[in-house]
Every structure is written in structure tokens, then in C-alpha cells.
Amino acid sequence: MSQFHPDVAFNAPAHYAEEDLDATRQQVQPQQQQQPVSHEYYKVDKPSYVWSVIHKLKTPQLNKRQKMCYYVCIQCIQDNVPWQDCLVNLVKQNPSNGTLHIKNRHPAIWNDHVDAQAHIEKKEKAKLDIAAGSSRKRARPFVTDSPDLARESGPSSVAPKQYADDISNADREKIDLQRQDMLMRSEIDKQRLALERRRDEREERLFELQQRLLIAQAKESEFNLKASRLRLKVDMANMGVTMTDVNAALGDEVSI
Known part of the structure; x- marks a missing residue:
């Protein structure tokens, strides 16, 4: 009381x-x-x-x-x-x-x-x-x-003058929060751009590897075809077929 x-x-x-x-x-x-x-x-x-x-x-x-x-x-x-x-x-x-x-x-x-x-x-x-x-x-x-x-x-x-410090403190706090928000947004944008850049680089690298794989597969197919023709010529020669007939059968102009 x-x-x-x-x-x-x-x-x-x-x-x-x-x-x-x-x-x-x-x-x-x-x-x-x-x-x-x-x-x-x-x-x-x-x-x-x-x-x-x-x-x-x-x-x-x-x-x-x-x-x-x-x-x-x-x-x-x-x-x-x-x-x-x-x-x-x-x-x-x-x-x-x-x-x-x-x-x-x-x-x-x-x-x-x-x-x-x-x-x-x-x-x-x-x-x-x-x-x-x-x-x-x-x-x-x-x-x-x-x-x-x-x-x-x-x-x-x-008198309202006694509120001056409190209002200014509130304004300063608001400005500080806005500054921190801007910094956080900027940092997030930087991280997002870095992720996008790494994703683009990874896609470019993957495309390059796929192109190399296609070229290697084409070369492998060409080599396998030549090897098959060579084995066929050897087998026909062992069977006594002349090289002229072998080249004529395979469509080669020049004999081995």
C-alpha cells in the first residue's frame, strides 16, 4: 500500500x-x-x-x-x-x-x-x-x-522532447536491421549466382564429354569394320580364293 x-x-x-x-x-x-x-x-x-x-x-x-x-x-x-x-x-x-x-x-x-x-x-x-x-x-x-x-x-x-532519444534509437535500430537485411540479400544473391555458374560449367563439361564419347565410339566402329574385312580376306585366302576374286567380292580396288 x-x-x-x-x-x-x-x-x-x-x-x-x-x-x-x-x-x-x-x-x-x-x-x-x-x-x-x-x-x-x-x-x-x-x-x-x-x-x-x-x-x-x-x-x-x-x-x-x-x-x-x-x-x-x-x-x-x-x-x-x-x-x-x-x-x-x-x-x-x-x-x-x-x-x-x-x-x-x-x-x-x-x-x-x-x-x-x-x-x-x-x-x-x-x-x-x-x-x-x-x-x-x-x-x-x-x-x-x-x-x-x-x-x-x-x-x-x-513534453515530447523526452522521446527524442527513444525515437532516434528506434530509427537507428530500424536502419541497422535494413542494412543487415540488404547484406543478407546480397550474400544470398552472390551464393545463387555462384551456384548457377557452377551448374553451367558442369553442363558444359558434360556436353564436352558426351561429344568426346561419340567421337570415340565412331572411331571404334570404323576400326571394328576394318578388322572384320581384314579377317574375311584372310579366311577367303586360306580357302584358296584368289585375291582378285576376294577384292571383287568385297568391292576393294586395291588388293592387300
Whole structure:
């Protein structure tokens, strides 16, 4: 159960408890070992506040391993920035002890540091960033220039500039996928042309071998005919037939 009323708009530090603003007062349970946290994280032990933010922003169903929601960062709290203007944070929950770490995603202080125990790889972070960006785009607000209206209307009045990075990331991802698709298609075309070239070469080689076979068979037939005529002449000579009669019978003009 949240400690804040559901109708309260978290648009100023006055709506935060003192312990929420002071990171030094946030301590883990005594039986749990404190995890090292960099200055880009703000450590909290009050999931009820996080769940109330989830409820107000209507965040999609959470991942069981990496809890994800929108949250106001400590820098925006100290700078008196409305929480609606700080939808650039991703809350990660350590599965071992349930401690919530808030990763500050402001471009000015962005780095690749993650929870030392979770060891989340960049590939997994990219998936989480894409999921967060898609959920933000699903809740894309109505554009307004009035600060008062922005505080009253809640998440529906977030300035569109905060989506610039996500849209550009999506465009870059789309361009990269198109480039990979073109490379794959080019590689497939190269392989297809190589297969067609090898098939043509094989057909040409087969045709050449067939021509050689026909020539060899013709020469063999001619040789067999000559050998048969020669054997016939020898047999007729052994029978006492004169060579003149043999040549006349076989139609040869010149005797052997």
C-alpha cells in the first residue's frame, strides 16, 4: 500500500517524505548485506512508493526478474523538477534481496555501470531500454506549453522532447536491421549466382564429354569394320580364293 494518496500529483519535493529525499537514510534490512551502489543510483527501500508510481503511470506488466517502472530521480528531486518531467529512469530490482536501484538515464551523466551483483550485460540493457521506450511511446502525452497544466494533467502532459532519444534509437535500430537485411540479400544473391555458374560449367563439361564419347565410339566402329574385312580376306585366302576374286567380292580396288 502506498504511503501517498492516489490523487496526489508528485510534482514537487513537498510531496516526498524526508527519508525519500535523503539517500543516506535509506538502509537495507540488517540481515542483508549492503550492496555497493554508484552515485548514478539512488537506493530506496520503499517499494510501495514505486508501485504507486507504476499504478499512476499504468506501466505494462512487469518482468518478474527485472522489475521495471518509471521513477523520479534524486537529481530531479533536488532540482525541484516535477516527476512528470523525469520519465527517464529505470528501476531495477535486485532478485537476491529485493533492493531497488534507480538507474539515472540523463544523457549528461549516463554510463554503462550496472548493479555489481546482477551483472546485466549491455544486450539485456538494450532490451530493457527498448521496452521502456515502447511503453513511453504507448503513453505519449498531449503536447502543451503550460507548466500549470502539465502539473495538473499528470503523465499525459509530458513534453515530447523526452522521446527524442527513444525515437532516434528506434530509427537507428530500424536502419541497422535494413542494412543487415540488404547484406543478407546480397550474400544470398552472390551464393545463387555462384551456384548457377557452377551448374553451367558442369553442363558444359558434360556436353564436352558426351561429344568426346561419340567421337570415340565412331572411331571404334570404323576400326571394328576394318578388322572384320581384314579377317574375311584372310579366311577367303586360306580357302584358296584368289585375291582378285576376294577384292571383287568385297568391292576393294586395291588388293592387300
